Amino acid sequence: MSEYFRNIKTGASTIATGMGITLQHFFNAVKRKGDAGVGDSNYFGQVDGLVTLQYPREAIPTPANGRYRxxxxxxxxxxxxxxxxxxxxxxxxxxxxxxxxxxxxxxxxxxxxxxxxxxxxxxxxxxxxxxxxxxxxxxxxxxxxxxxxxxxxxxxxxxxxxxxxxxxxxxxxEAKKRKLQEQQAQAAKDKAAAPAKPVLSGKSVAEKTASSETEDSGKARGENTGEQ
Ligand code: SF4
Ligand code: SF4
Missing domain, CATH: 3.30.70.3270 (Alpha-Beta Plaits)
Structure with a gap:
């Protein structure tokens, strides 16, 4: 019998504790989190206050180092x-x-x-x-x-x-592309029309040297023939 009343007492005290916590949150929810609402820099640090936002008119602030759009x-x-x-x-x-x-x-x-x-x-x-x-x-x-x-x-x-x-x-x-193409075509034309500059590359020098040596040896051979 005493256990029966003890269970009733425990049940009543549990309900009172639960209701106390619920009422505490209920009264905390009449005020907003932070004076400046979601714009408050300490928004996430506050435990008490209204947590439901009027989205999309209000939105949780994005962190400064967040990666978004x-x-x-x-x-x-x-x-x-x-x-x-x-x-x-x-x-x-x-x-x-x-x-x-x-x-x-x-x-x-x-x-x-x-x-x-x-x-x-x-x-x-x-x-x-x-x-x-x-x-x-x-x-x-x-x-x-x-x-x-x-x-x-x-x-x-x-x-x-x-x-x-x-x-x-x-x-x-399109206009910029056309202009670039015209300028490139003109530059190519100018390059083609310009007189070719003599270029003495390593190969041409070698060729020149070889041909002059051939001429010299030919001349030498002619002289020898003439002497004979
Ligand atoms: S555009 Fe590509 S590289 Fe840049 S954040 Fe998006 S997925 Fe990453
Ligand atoms: S194309 Fe522009 S945006 Fe892309 S890396 Fe280069 S400068 Fe940056």
Missing amino acids: LENNIDDCIGCAQCERACPIGCITIETIKVTADDLGVCGKTSGGQQKKFWLPVFDIDTAKCMTCGLCTVVCPTECLIHSPVSDFSEFDRQNLVYHFGNLTRLEA
Whole structure:
């Protein structure tokens, strides 16, 4: 009989303890975590407070060193394609056009002062394939390819996950290509029309020496014949 009442007492005390913890969380939840909400730098360090966020109006802050959606600051990109070669799954597609001498000023320099020598009509990153490994960012010599803090970029259409960073439109790219081809063709014509410069290579010197020796020995033979 005494065990019966002891069990009732234990049950009541367990319920009271559970309700106490529940009520404690209930009253803590009337306030938010941190005064500045999700923008508080100590957000993750706070135990108490409301944990449910009004997503997508609110979102948990991304850590400063997190690797999220790639961005290319195309003004600093020199078109070296090292990122494209480094990517293990081929998410980056680059097309370049060599800048003609008269366009170097228009193409400009990077923020570090490096002359850019390629137009980039195509610089696409397929973020649907990207596994955010960061290999492409570490090889970038101008540090223009970075992981942005954007972590949520879902789309209904997969094609919208391909981000375009190119610095020429299709028409502009065609015009630049045509201009480069014309200049290259003119340079080839000028080279072909230029008078050939005499080149005394090792072989021609040897040939010249050999032929002059032959002439000399012929002459010598003629002289000998004449004497006879
Ligand atoms: S982060 Fe990795 S997977 Fe994504 S584009 Fe760069 S190298 Fe490729
Ligand atoms: S490695 Fe950097 S500079 Fe070179 S093409 Fe890629 S983004 Fe541009």
